[in-house]
Amino acid sequence: MKHSRVVAAVVKRGDRYLCMRRCRSKYAYISEKWEFPGGKVEPDESDRDALRREIKEEMDWDVCAGEALATVEYSYPDFSLTLVAYLCEAPADDSFKLLEHTDYCWLKADEMLSLDWTAADAELIRLAWPEVAAERHGQKA
Numbered sequence: 001m002k003h004s005r006v007v008a009a010v011v012k013r014g015d016r017y018l019c020m021r022r023c024r025s026k027y028a029y030i031s032e033k034w035e036f037p038g039g040k041v042e043p044d045e046s047d048r049d050a051l052r053r054e055i056k057e058e059m060d061w062d063v064c065a066g067e068a069l070a071t072v073e074y075s076y077p078d079f080s081l082t083l084v085a086y087l088c089e090a091p092a093d094d095s096f097k098l099l100e101h102t103d104y105c106w107l108k109a110d111e112m113l114s115l116d117w118t119a120a121d122a123e124l125i126r127l128a129w130p131e132v133a134a135e136r137h138g139q140k141a
């Protein structure tokens with residue numbers, strides 16, 4: 001099974017985070033799901049360089065990765081990944097484009113789990129904001 005290292009930017013502006021919706025994909029389990037912007041790290045590339053490159057490519061936006069927020073190991077039916085999320089302050093210029101996504105929104109941490117995330121991202125959110133996951137679990141019980 002193919003394994004990739006994937007970096008994702010959790011872009012923060014005030015108390016909200018940037019959530020992006022993927023395009024349709026041949027794999028139903030990631031098709032049109034919500035994710036954080038980013039992509040695969042190429043051989044000999046650092047996480048931070050990969051993040052800067054991917055966000056430039058898919059949003060024409062200049063984002064600089066800050067501290068690592070959380071790492072998730074996840075296996076989908078056809079491939080596996082190590083997903084590393086970095087916290088990033090939103091640049092003052094927020095004129096990004098949707099070159100590879102179909103939608104976006106800025107949500108507070110306690111609102112994020114209302115979206116239909118990829119399974120890896122749902123796990124990442126629970127790991128990064130455990131209080132939000134606990135609160136949501138409590139509401140459901």
Ligand SMILES: Nc1nc2c([nH]c(=O)n2[C@@H]2O[C@H](COP(=O)(O)OP(=O)(O)OP(=O)(O)O)[C@@H](O)[C@H]2O)c(=O)[nH]1
Nearest residue numbers: 006007008030035036037038039040081083118120121
């Ligand atoms: N960018 C991104 N990808 C994610 C996240 N969560 C997650 O499971 N993935 C998966 O990780 C893989 C990243 O691939 P990608 O398509 O975004 O990146 P890429 O442009 O480098 O890949 P490509 O050149 O093969 O198309 C996809 O299979 C995607 O579904 C996430 O939060 N952000």
